[in-house]
Structure formats: C-alpha cells, structure tokens
Amino acid sequence: MADTFNPKIIGFLCNWCSYAGADLCGVSRYQYPPNLRVVRVMCSTRISPDIMLRVLREGADGVMIGGCHLGDCHYISGNYYTEKRVDLLKKLVELSGMEPERVHLEWISASEGEKFSKVVTEFTQKIKNLGPTPALRNADIAKNLEAAEEAAKGFRLTALTSKQYNLLTKGNTYGEKLDQSKLESIVHTAADEEYERALILALTHGKSLSVKDLSKKINVPTDRVLEHIVELRKNSLIAMDHGHGQTPTYRAIIIGGE
Amino acid sequence: MQEQKTIEEPRIGVFVCHCGTNIGGVVDVKSVAEYAKTLPGVVFTTTNLYTCAEDGLASIRDSIKEHNLNRVIVASCTPRTHAPLFQATVGEAGLNKYLFTFVNIREHCSWVHMKDKDGATEKAKGLIRMGVARVRLLTPQDEPKLPVEKSALVIGGGVAGMAAALSVAKQGFPVHLVEKEKELGGFVKNLNNLYVTTKDAMESIKPFIQKVTSHPNIKLYLNSKVSDVYGYIGNYEIKIDTAGKETKTKVGTIIVATGATEYSKEGLYGYNVFKNVVTLAEFELMCKKKILPKAQRFAFIQCVGSRGQDKSYCSRICCNVAIKNAINIVDNYDNMLQIAQQNNKAIPEVPVEPKAPEEIMDRRRRRRGRGGDEAVEEEKHGPGENMEVTVFNRDVMSYGLEHELIFNKAREKRVRFVRYTPDRRPEVVMNGDQLTVKYFHETLKVEREMPVDLVILSTPLVAGPDSATISKMLKVPLGQDGFFLEAHVKLRPVDFATDGIFVAGTAKGPADITEAIDQGEAASSRAATPLWKGYVQAEALSAKVDPDVCSGCGTCIDVCPYGAPTKKEDGLAEIIAAACKGCGCCGASCPNNAISMTNFTDEQLIAEAVAGIKEAH
Numbered sequence: 087m088a089d090t091f092n093p094k095i096i097g098f099l100c101n102w103c104s105y106a107g108a109d110l111c112g113v114s115r116y117q118y119p120p121n122l123r124v125v126r127v128m129c130s131t132r133i134s135p136d137i138m139l140r141v142l143r144e145g146a147d148g149v150m151i152g153g154c155h156l157g158d159c160h161y162i163s164g165n166y167y168t169e170k171r172v173d174l175l176k177k178l179v180e181l182s183g184m185e186p187e188r189v190h191l192e193w194i195s196a197s198e199g200e201k202f203s204k205v206v207t208e209f210t211q212k213i214k215n216l217g218p219t220p221a222l223r224n225a226d227i228a229k230n231l232e233a234a235e236e237a238a239k240g241f242r243l244t245a246l247t248s249k250q251y252n253l254l255t256k257g258n259t260y261g262e263k264l265d266q267s268k269l270e271s272i273v274h275t276a277a278d279e280e281y282e283r284a285l286i287l288a289l290t291h292g293k294s295l296s297v298k299d300l301s302k303k304i305n306v307p308t309d310r311v312l313e314h315i316v317e318l319r320k321n322s323l324i325a326m327d328h329g330h331g332q333t334p335t336y337r338a339i340i341i342g343g344e
Numbered sequence: 345m346q347e348q349k350t351i352e353e354p355r356i357g358v359f360v361c362h363c364g365t366n367i368g369g370v371v372d373v374k375s376v377a378e379y380a381k382t383l384p385g386v387v388f389t390t391t392n393l394y395t396c397a398e399d400g401l402a403s404i405r406d407s408i409k410e411h412n413l414n415r416v417i418v419a420s421c422t423p424r425t426h427a428p429l430f431q432a433t434v435g436e437a438g439l440n441k442y443l444f445t446f447v448n449i450r451e452h453c454s455w456v457h458m459k460d461k462d463g464a465t466e467k468a469k470g471l472i473r474m475g476v477a478r479v480r481l482l483t484p485q486d487e488p489k490l491p492v493e494k495s496a497l498v499i500g501g502g503v504a505g506m507a508a509a510l511s512v513a514k515q516g517f518p519v520h521l522v523e524k525e526k527e528l529g530g531f532v533k534n535l536n537n538l539y540v541t542t543k544d545a546m547e548s549i550k551p552f553i554q555k556v557t558s559h560p561n562i563k564l565y566l567n568s569k570v571s572d573v574y575g576y577i578g579n580y581e582i583k584i585d586t587a588g589k590e591t592k593t594k595v596g597t598i599i600v601a602t603g604a605t606e607y608s609k610e611g612l613y614g615y616n617v618f619k620n621v622v623t624l625a626e627f628e629l630m631c632k633k634k635i636l637p638k639a640q641r642f643a644f645i646q647c648v649g650s651r652g653q654d655k656s657y658c659s660r661i662c663c664n665v666a667i668k669n670a671i672n673i674v675d676n677y678d679n680m681l682q683i684a685q686q687n688n689k690a691i692p693e694v695p696v697e698p699k700a701p702e703e704i705m706d707r708r709r710r711r712r713g714r715g716g717d718e719a720v721e722e723e724k725h726g727p728g729e730n731m732e733v734t735v736f737n738r739d740v741m742s743y744g745l746e747h748e749l750i751f752n753k754a755r756e757k758r759v760r761f762v763r764y765t766p767d768r769r770p771e772v773v774m775n776g777d778q779l780t781v782k783y784f785h786e787t788l789k790v791e792r793e794m795p796v797d798l799v800i801l802s803t804p805l806v807a808g809p810d811s812a813t814i815s816k817m818l819k820v821p822l823g824q825d826g827f828f829l830e831a832h833v834k835l836r837p838v839d840f841a842t843d844g845i846f847v848a849g850t851a852k853g854p855a856d857i858t859e860a861i862d863q864g865e866a867a868s869s870r871a872a873t874p875l876w877k878g879y880v881q882a883e884a885l886s887a888k889v890d891p892d893v894c895s896g897c898g899t900c901i902d903v904c905p906y907g908a909p910t911k912k913e914d915g916l917a918e919i920i921a922a923a924c925k926g927c928g929c930c931g932a933s934c935p936n937n938a939i940s941m942t943n944f945t946d947e948q949l950i951a952e953a954v955a956g957i958k959e960a961h
Contacts, residue, residue, distance in 0.1 A: 096953045101424070102841065109422045112451030120463035123470055123956030124452055125949060126423065128885065128941075132928030137946060141953045160841065161927035162819055162905040171932065197824065203456065241935040248899050248933030 093147035093213040102160035104152025110199030118206040131164035135175040135238040143231040148213040182230035233284035294327040294335035354385035357413040361395040361420030370454035408437035419447035440484035447475040477955035485884035492578035493596040502530020504849025505601030507864030513561035536631040577844025597871040604805040604850035614772035634684040639797035646737040650804035659804030670759040805854040838867040885926025893938035900930035
C-alpha cells in the first residue's frame, strides 16, 4: 500500500513569500516529490479554516499552508491571523477523528527556495507514513469534517479566531491584554462546543432525536447535550418536536425550508 | 453589460508552453495539451515553443478571435513575472484581463521534478485541471482609475535622495525632501575626499546641494522626519515632523533614500577596547576635521565584520575606500597633521569611549540612532614622518573602470597589501603599550607581529538606524541584512513590491556615490511615471461586503491594517476599494461570511483545490 500510495497534497501559498519561495526553489532546481498542488492566494490569511476542512473532506491527504515569516507579512499582520486560523483548524481536524499532522503550516520567505523543497519533501513523506486520508473511507469522519466545517463557518469561532491577534497585542476595549494560553483555552473550549452543536444539528437535520439518542451518537454526556440543545434553541436553530411518548425529541430548524 | 459574460458558457483556450526545453524537456507537453482538451469548457488547446515570444502572443490573440474564447489559460512559468504580459495580450484581443489564469508548470513542476518525467507530466495535467476549474468561475472586473497627486516625497537628503529629488523637480513636479539632519549630504558629510580628487568631499558635492536647495520645486525639510504615511499610490497623506512642528501634505509617490551607516562592534579587532583603533568612516572623518594623532605605521584591516564574519555580504566599497585612504596617508598625512597642529587639533592618540573626540562620539551616537552635540577635546603633538601603510585583506576587489589603476598607484607608493584567509584572521593586540597586529603571513607561512600606531577597520555599510521604522511605516520589506528589499533583485532594482514606493542608494545596500546617484535618478524616473500619467489603475482585487448579510459587528474594521473597511451610516461595513490591498484577511475573518474577495472567492478557491484532488484516473 505504502509503495503505491501517491498522496494528494494541496498547498495554499501566499503570493509574496512562499509562492515566490517555491518559484525560487524551481529556479535553483531544488527537487521535491510531485505530490503538491499549489493554490496561489494573495495572503495566507485568506484561507479560512472551513475552506481547508472542505478540501480535507473532499479527499486531500494533506494540506500545507505557506506564509511569510512572522513580522515579514506583505500585508503587515496577515500571517498572525493565519497562525490562529491554523490552530483552530488543527483542533477541529482532531475532533473530527483525523490526524492533525495532515495540516502543516510553514513560514517560507521568497529567498528560501531550498527550504521550500525540504519542507515539501518532508511533508510528503509524513503523509505517506500516515497513509491515505480516512475522509474517503470512513463515512463518520467525512460527516464529522462536515460538522467541523459548519462550526468553523459559524459566528463564534470565526469571531474568536479573528479577534485573538488584536486581543493579544492591542488589548480589549479596556486596554487589557489577554494571556495567550488563557485565550487559547477559550478558543479550544468554544471549538469543542461549536463542533458538538454542529454535530447535533447535522444529526437532527430532518430527523427528531432525543437527548439520550444524541448523547449516544456523539458520545457526549446527556447533561452536556442538553446544554447544547438549550443554547441552540436560544438561537432558534433547533426546535422541540412533539412526537410520541414522554421523551421530548429535537429537530434542527431548516432556515428557508427544504 | 459585462456581467452577462459571467453567465456565458465558458469557452476556454489553453496554451501550453514548452519554454524551449525548460518545460518540454521534462513534461510531455503534447499529451498535457491533449488532456486539457478533454476538460469541461475547453474548446481550444495548443502548444507553443515560447508562449511569451511574439508569435506565441499572436497565437493567443488570434485564437481568442478565431475560436471566440472567453477564458484563457497559459500554462508556462510563474504569474509573478509573466502574468502582466499575458493579461495585456488577452486585453488586446478584447478579453477582460481578469478572465485569464496562469498555470505554473515550470518553477512548480518541470524544474523541480526533473528526474520524474511521468510524475511531472501527471502534475502538469493536474495543475491545468485546477486552472480550468478556477478560470470557469472568474468574473470580468473593471479596474478603477484613480487620480494622482502630482508631487513626490523623497526621504533622505544624501546624494541618492538629492539626485532623485532634483530629477523629479526638473520634470516639473513639486518634491518634498525630508532630511533628518541639519544639512544635506548624508554619508558624504563624513568623508574627507572623493576618489581621484583631493578636494574636500562636501566641496565636491556643493554645486549639487546648491541646485537642490535653490530649485523652486523642491521643498526642503531639514531636522525633520516623516512621522506618518497613510494611503496608496497616487494618494499618500504624509506628516512631516520638524522639531515637534507638524506639516501635513499629500504626495503621489515616495522615494526612500535613507542611506546606511557603518558597522562597528566593541571588541572586534580591539575596537573601542584599545586606543587608536577606529573604523574606516571614523578615520575619514578625522582626516576631514584634521583631528589626528601623530602616527607613522598604519594598518587597515579589510572585511571586518563582513563576508561571513558578522554580516554575510561584501560591502563592496571598502576596498576602494581603503586604497584611497592609504594613498592619502602616504601623500598627505604629514600635511594634515601639520594643519591639525596649527589648529590645536592634533591629539596624542584616539582614546576609547567615552574619551574619544567628540566628532567621533557624535558619529557613533548617530550610527546608533541618537543625536549628538558638539565639543572638541584637543591637544598638540609632534610632526609625522615616513608612512608605513599596510592593508590586511582577503582579496582586493577594486572594481570600476579606473580603480584598478588607483590600486596600482597605491602599490607604487609602497602601500603593502597582505593577504589573510578567514580561518586565520589577523588579531589586534596590545603588547605592553604597543598596539600590534598579529597575523599569519600567507606566503611565508609564518606568524608575524607588526607594531602599528593606528588600526583602521574596514567595516561594512549596514542599514541605517531608521530603516526598521520606515519599513513599518511604509509597509515595505527589509531583506535579511536589514537593507530595503527591492521588488526583484535583477529586473526591478529600484521598485518596491508595493506600487508607488521606490528605493535608491545605500538604503538598499552598499553603493558608491556614482551608483547612489544612478539609483536616485532611476528611482526618480520610476516615481515620476505615475505623476506624468496623472492616474493609476488599481488592480481589481478588493474585498466586497454583501450588505444583506453584514451584521455590522466591526470585525473587518479591527483586522484590516489599511483601514479599508469602514462603517457606513446604517452601521454596516463598506470597503474603500482604493485603500484595499486584497489580502483577504477581512474575508476570512468575517463572522457572517458577508465579505467576498474579488476573484479569490471561497467558491473559486475550493473549486481549484478540489480539482487538484480529484485526479483523472
């Protein structure tokens, strides 16, 4: 298997540093395996976690993100956001049951052609060792990735990821700078919650389920599922479905209907 | 309207380039082109030997008309160098240039998979499939035409800055020339004489300075700093701080000519540890100001702190400058010392800090980014005699047309050139009270000691103390050595990657005066181009807000470093296209997904990436 496995790796490279570094790598004739497919973006900050989750769900064996070195971003601070987005991405990939090592972030400058070849070679080997993506073989993981994508698109995670840089460097409205590890744990807690809520919404899409059913399906204690249900009801995302018997069941509200 | 084109069925033309053997030698170009023909929407494919040659460009123009193409892909080299050429070509054939996509099968394929021809061919097919997926979804864009403020800002009043300012001014445009010190001249202010002439360096450039100060189009700001810059090509709002007084003005383009300073490090060859050890620039200043110790035995040490010692690069000018000073010592040191004595400016020795003469202290403070005051310490001493000058070097590079002759002249004057290798560098030591250079004689293969009176260290030029501040303020990059980094090392020597800002002189690396003036004039020509044109065409890359989805949360305003998103009266966000650089940070940060990036939409990026995964087997 390992011999015939030809990984598919998508690389999102920023125009100014890592794409240019890849160009220089070519000009200098540094060689690397032909598994990488590059998508050029103006800045690595452009790539939101949901885009990368989608790409992983579609069957990429690995995703590489290349940006300018911290402090050298062509757009001043873009890559600081990239760092936070990739951090969230890795967390969600892990929650989905996939190896977070399939995501690789690297700072490569326009002058680091040799480094580019080294990074791609090593990452390709790493993915070969990990084997083909489970997203295409394991329907659960594919569904999990879809839920993770929805969670990543949501207001809470997007806002939290995007506000981190300013909270750490400039501080909040009161000028208080937040502690990095504290902020990280806030984001990770939010990721856990949003991911589970997205799973609940996916499972109750067009189907009524009880708290107990949900608890079993997503492997989360019933009290925590109930908390999620309460939160989702507050946001008019789920409704109680008065089906039969004593146990209340819940069904996702489909906005716009189907 | 053009919008209609988006709903048109795509008719894609794919042009696959051999690039001679660069691509064709590795990738099976013909089979790649045949494969491209099978992709959805592709109605025409061809191969070119060199797509960028005139016949290649003509084939693009002709095919667009003949096959009624509404999308074009060129699979060849890198968009970073060649996209503008092909975009212009499709434009000539009447196709909106935003309906063009570049596929890189050279730098990212044939050149990096030279030993895996099948793998490279397969990858080239994959890359074209991705390009096709992308190009199908592209939409035509209009580039906004923006007016240009017809004036320029030049930061730095050294020779490069003056040359730039004068040239822009002569073309009839107002120039704001900002110099942080109290007079023009930059690094030349420290120099004793320029090559060939023995005239004082400032005397040599005086006519130049006069032209600058008297030119009606040049507004000079001395003792000033640029404190703030906001805007984009054609429309910069700048603030100039003159001793606390602020001037606000608008300019269209900016030239950075902030110069360099020389490197020094305490303890390096006894610098600032032993007396009588000075840098080359300090020695020039001492000769200029005629503050000199009695000395007869001089040792220049070349490549001090450069070429791999502390800095990686060669500072280029030091060989010639050391040779000039060596000749100057042989010819003039006695005279200079006499003048110093007459003026009571001779000194017994050059002490280390803080006792070093104030001129040198002042220079050292400026080098570190601090200003200095005046005050001179003086003492007298006896006359100089026959000079012994030794130049310890790794290799003498007296580049330039006449400089080899000057090198020969120095040897005729019995200046000794002693070679050393980087693994056996000379050492400066103190034998009792005697300053001594210990060195390994490469020819005789023996350790030797040479008592000397003055050691002159040829340290490299390094980026000026303000480079980092200016780099941050203008959002232009510094290279790994701290000098400003031009857009392309060979093809765009005075441009920054950011439109509207240019660089000249030693701010971007060691250069002599001729080169600094060359660059100043080159930058002036680049900077004046948009001023003559009167407008700039901004690339259509900007972010767009969908007002139906925006909730007015303000995240985009928080994350944008350019202030492009603003809040409208209704509380919703709006992007000022002219200020937007198209990075996409706001797009990825918008919690409501209300912001899309022109031709870098989620849909386009995902389509492109997914096409890269779904291989055709």
